[in-house]
Amino acid sequence: MNIRFERSGPLTELSSYPQWAQDMVDDCADTKARVLDHEIWKMMLDLRLDQESTRNFMMGLWPFIERFPSYMALNLLKTKYGRSPGDDMSRRWLVRNIRVEQNHAEYWIHWAEGAGVPRQELLHGVPPHGTDGLYRWCEEISSRGSLAAGMAATNYAIEGATGEWAQMIYSSTKYRESFDPSIRASSLRWLHLHADYDDTHPWEALEIICTIMGKNPSAEDVAHLAECIKRSYVSMILLGDRCIQGQWKFAPAHEAAA
Numbered sequence: 001m002n003i004r005f006e007r008s009g010p011l012t013e014l015s016s017y018p019q020w021a022q023d024m025v026d027d028c029a030d031t032k033a034r035v036l037d038h039e040i041w042k043m044m045l046d047l048r049l050d051q052e053s054t055r056n057f058m059m060g061l062w063p064f065i066e067r068f069p070s071y072m073a074l075n076l077l078k079t080k081y082g083r084s085p086g087d088d089m090s091r092r093w094l095v096r097n098i099r100v101e102q103n104h105a106e107y108w109i110h111w112a113e114g115a116g117v118p119r120q121e122l123l124h125g126v127p128p129h130g131t132d133g134l135y136r137w138c139e140e141i142s143s144r145g146s147l148a149a150g151m152a153a154t155n156y157a158i159e160g161a162t163g164e165w166a167q168m169i170y171s172s173t174k175y176r177e178s179f180d181p182s183i184r185a186s187s188l189r190w191l192h193l194h195a196d197y198d199d200t201h202p203w204e205a206l207e208i209i210c211t212i213m214g215k216n217p218s219a220e221d222v223a224h225l226a227e228c229i230k231r232s233y234v235s236m237i238l239l240g241d242r243c244i245q246g247q248w249k250f251a252p253a254h255e256a257a258a
Helices: 019-036 039-045 051-076 085-114 119-124 133-144 146-172 189-199 201-213 221-245 245-249 253-257
Strands: none
Touching: 019 146, 019 201, 019 221, 039 051, 039 146, 039 189, 039 221, 051 085, 051 119, 051 133, 051 146, 051 221, 085 119, 085 146, 085 189, 085 201, 133 146, 133 221, 146 201, 146 221, 201 221, 221 245
């Protein structure tokens, strides 16, 4: 029989969670590090991301940004009020945060416009080939996976990594000052918000996942959650690769070999 989990320690300390969750997070850490160490962030911080790559990034991530509340809604459909503590906690959290997400698509558009990608191109243009893996995976796991798996792949894995790279970019004075002062605040609002509130969102998602799974889930179930988390990270890595592919292609031979 599974034993119910109730967090007693601080939300943002891994030791507050069951040992299986600690082991799962450790198992996924190297893959997450590859997201955060991706060359695209270094190029963005150094203002080396050319216009084609910037367009690829803004348009490649747009379908995911625009659909993110729908992934949460698909997970919400899996809950039933009063069935379990995990269901009730998930239901309250998802309902509240779907509302939080409602304006984020518009803020992404403002960032894209400030970076030189017009609104109409973002809304009606064709995203670069090879950038659809992330949103397709999120739609698949949110539609067909368990509640824990759907939240692990999206609200834990992707929101967690996104909060960290958003903080990295937003904290750069060099990057912020590359935007005209008259539009800087509006252009960077998406980054600002995700660098801020995503500090706790993935931890809240982890608490919910642990509440759903309990203290002693099967090794098979834990392995599946880890697989879902890693697949989200890898999808982010592949999208980043595709966005800067052109810049890699035309890099000097010695740089490409480094």
